[in-house]
Amino acid sequence: MVYGIQSVRADPPEPPEAPAVRRLEPVATVTKRTYWELRRALLHRAIRPGERLLEARLAQQLGVSRTPVREALARLVAEGLADQIPDSRGVIVRDIQQELEDIYGLRQVLEGYAARLAAARITTEELSGVEQLSNEIGARIRGAEENEAELQAHAELTNSFHLRIAEASRSPRLVHLISNYRDYFLSSDFLRLYGRDDLQKLQGQHEAIIAALRARDGKLAEQLVREHFADAAAIIRGHAGPAHGRSENAAPESRAKARARSRKP
Numbered sequence: 001m002v003y004g005i006q007s008v009r010a011d012p013p014e015p016p017e018a019p020a021v022r023r024l025e026p027v028a029t030v031t032k033r034t035y036w037e038l039r040r041a042l043l044h045r046a047i048r049p050g051e052r053l054l055e056a057r058l059a060q061q062l063g064v065s066r067t068p069v070r071e072a073l074a075r076l077v078a079e080g081l082a083d084q085i086p087d088s089r090g091v092i093v094r095d096i097q098q099e100l101e102d103i104y105g106l107r108q109v110l111e112g113y114a115a116r117l118a119a120a121r122i123t124t125e126e127l128s129g130v131e132q133l134s135n136e137i138g139a140r141i142r143g144a145e146e147n148e149a150e151l152q153a154h155a156e157l158t159n160s161f162h163l164r165i166a167e168a169s170r171s172p173r174l175v176h177l178i179s180n181y182r183d184y185f186l187s188s189d190f191l192r193l194y195g196r197d198d199l200q201k202l203q204g205q206h207e208a209i210i211a212a213l214r215a216r217d218g219k220l221a222e223q224l225v226r227e228h229f230a231d232a233a234a235i236i237r238g239h240a241g242p243a244h245g246r247s248e249n250a251a252p253e254s255r256a257k258a259r260a261r262s263r264k265p
Helices: 027-043 055-062 066-078 096-121 126-141 148-167 172-179 196-214 220-241 250-263
Strands: 053-055 082-084 091-094
Touching: 027 066, 053 055, 053 148, 055 066, 055 148, 066 082, 066 091, 096 148, 096 196, 126 148, 126 196, 148 172, 148 196, 196 220, 196 250
Parallel strands: none
Antiparallel strands: 053 091, 082 091
16 A cells, blocks of 8 residues: 555445436545545554655545645645655655644643633533533543544544633633644544553543642643643654554554453453
């Protein structure tokens, strides 16, 4: 498999009795799917730092025209995930691990401070909403292995948990700064790197953060959020750091094994 990525063309061939033409997929949708597939491969290290991604080759493998590939590569460059190759329709992949280290460091500072402010400003209703999100996340962790859609829903719940706390800071500027890193928030790709023990530890931290907010202890809330993101970054670093040659199936297998181990008496 070239570059360790999958084709974004998911529709099977039409049967003989189908109409001669099919409804066209919007260009924006193809571009978005192309971008997210490349991003997934970067996060999984299926595409290695320093590797060249050439427009024509990617278009052929993904089963799309060059236009969505060109736009997806431009977005990767704009986000600092790749560098344009001079006089070439291609890019060189940057070391995503360093990017993630920097971003998680920023999240420790920004979201830690947001939690400090939120401890003094969050309403009872808002706190109940954050607690409800935490309960839903906990139920997913205690449940069975999640499929792709369930993993993404799990990630969105976790992102909502943290954004709700940031919004409770009543600081629009701070929320805006945090939201600038939305593309690097938890995704199903990251969740596959976590074993059950990892998820349970992070969930325990969620509950401790809620307790600090309820106690109106801003200093403790900030400390707990900083530790939470430091631990999350360490988990990702441990799985994605040195394993540059990891196959796209390695992360899910690791998570399944960790879940199996956690069930042993």
